[in-house]
Amino acid sequence: MLTAETILHQKEFLALSGVDLAGFGPRQQGKVRDFYELPGKHRLLITTDRQSAFDRILGLIPFKGQVLNQLSQFWFEQTADIVPNHFISTPDPNVMLVRQAEMFPVEIIVRGYLTGVTDTSIWVMYQQGQRRMYGLDFPDGMRKNQPLPDPILTPTTHAELGGHDRPLSRNEIIQEGLVSKALYTQVEEAALAVFKRGQELCRKAGLILVDTKYEFGLIEGQVALTDEVHTPDSSRFWLAETYQERFDRNEEPENFDKELLRLWLRSQGYKGEGEPPALDDEITVRLSQRYIACYERITGREFQPDLEQTPEARISRNLKELNYGTGRD
Ligand SMILES: Nc1ncnc2c1ncn2[C@@H]1O[C@H](COP(=O)(O)OP(=O)(O)O)[C@@H](O)[C@H]1O
Ligand SMILES: [Mg+2]
Known part of the structure; x- marks a missing residue:
């Protein structure tokens, strides 16, 4: 389990809020992902650490993007025999190259x-x-x-x-x-x-x-x-x-998802209207640990965090090898 100190350090220096890639065409944004449409009906989905709730961005949760990306990859592989899916590859822990769908x-x-x-x-x-x-x-x-x-x-x-x-x-x-x-x-x-x-x-x-x-x-x-x-x-x-x-016993089940965020928002008196409260250190750490625990429990694999590199730079470097970019901005 990553310590609070590691997670908060990551939040301050290495969490991924988004990526402006050169040479991949215009950047588009959803709430959680940045994406680029590529030639050949391909698309880059970059899963950031943005945390949304009630259709708003509340802040960054370190490692969340990598967890979502790698967990989705796991499930695409585990269900490919049932139905075709968009997965092509994960050129970076936060990035999935996929086929563009209608x-x-x-x-x-x-x-x-x-x-x-x-x-x-x-x-x-x-x-x-x-x-x-x-x-x-x-x-x-x-x-x-x-x-x-x-x-x-x-x-x-x-x-x-x-x-x-x-x-x-x-x-x-x-x-x-x-x-x-x-x-x-x-x-x-x-x-x-x-x-x-x-x-x-x-x-x-x-x-x-x-x-x-x-x-x-x-x-x-x-x-x-x-x-x-x-x-x-x-x-x-x-x-x-x-x-x-x-x-x-008429008790709520023990949740193992981001329900703790909804409960925290409620404890702050937030019900989805107006300006949401900023995520404090305690909920940031708990959420980050929860996302990682989900990944590890479901896949049975140990989460491999990157505690060294700036994700934006790492992503740009990893994507160069795809040879999609024109090299121009
Ligand atoms: N293979 C695909 N082809 C086209 N669009 C896709 C594909 N996979 C995901 N999308 C879209 O990419 C976007 C992903 O960004 P996301 O941050 O999840 O958006 P949202 O805020 O709508 O949840 C969504 O609009 C989703 O519908
Ligand atoms: Mg979405």
């Missing part, structure tokens, strides 16, 4: 449990009295954090920056022409199969994969898994060992 305008959320905290989560909707959600029927008398008989798909619109995701049913997706029926059926099958694989592998690591978000698109006309997979940013994980006894 993205579907929906986010595919798969849920194994009745839980959640946002307006589009099935627990919040269920608690408000809804019994038909995402085109599916739910019985009365269910309890928070209870497993669903089978995992379900709860797609939402992929909202533009600042917008709000809207729940969709399968019929709406097809009738509104967002995705054709034939392709959407393939997406559903792939999402459920990848989720099942995710649950199995997490279980071996003592974790419950509770729910997750996927982004699918078309690569050379084929349905393909893109973006990130089964990371603490896109997924909820609980500790398997204590789940049942805590559920029986």
Whole structure:
């Protein structure tokens, strides 16, 4: 486990806020990733240490970018037999070279449990009295954090920056022409199969994969898994060992994801409106350690931090070998 001192030193000198690459065309930015579109329908996804919540950037969490990048790589490799994906290579611990996809305008959320905290989560909707959600029927008398008989798909619109995701049913997706029926059926099958694989592998690591978000698109006309997979940013994980006894006692499960950030924000009195509080040293260290622990537990590998080099310089150097750059700014 990296010490608080190491993590805070890294934050001060070596955390990755973004990279301006020369010779790779215009830099584009999501909340967490910087990306560059390359010739040959390729794309560089650079996962930074930016920490977002409530669609805002709160600060930098050292090593988070590397964890997300390498954990996604692990899952692309572990699920490649189920559905094609965008992964080509990881030329740097924070960078993935991928195939550019024509993205579907929906986010595919798969849920194994009745839980959640946002307006589009099935627990919040269920608690408000809804019994038909995402085109599916739910019985009365269910309890928070209870497993669903089978995992379900709860797609939402992929909202533009600042917008709000809207729940969709399968019929709406097809009738509104967002995705054709034939392709959407393939997406559903792939999402459920990848989720099942995710649950199995997490279980071996003592974790419950509770729910997750996927982004699918078309690569050379084929349905393909893109973006990130089964990371603490896109997924909820609980500790398997204590789940049942805590559920029986009406206690919240022990989380193993970034729930501790949501809880910390709440303890600071922040509910998603206005200026968010800056991340202090304590929560920074806890989050960094949590991301690394997720990586190590799921992959069974030891996390290899780079405590020496400036990530921007290292990335530029590693990308030179790709021979994409024109050498000009
Ligand atoms: N293979 C791909 N082809 C095209 N776009 C992709 C691919 N993989 C991921 N993306 C997109 O790249 C961006 C990644 O940046 P990110 O910081 O995660 O964005 P966001 O703030 O939307 O979550 C997202 O817009 C995602 O939809
Ligand atoms: Mg994203």
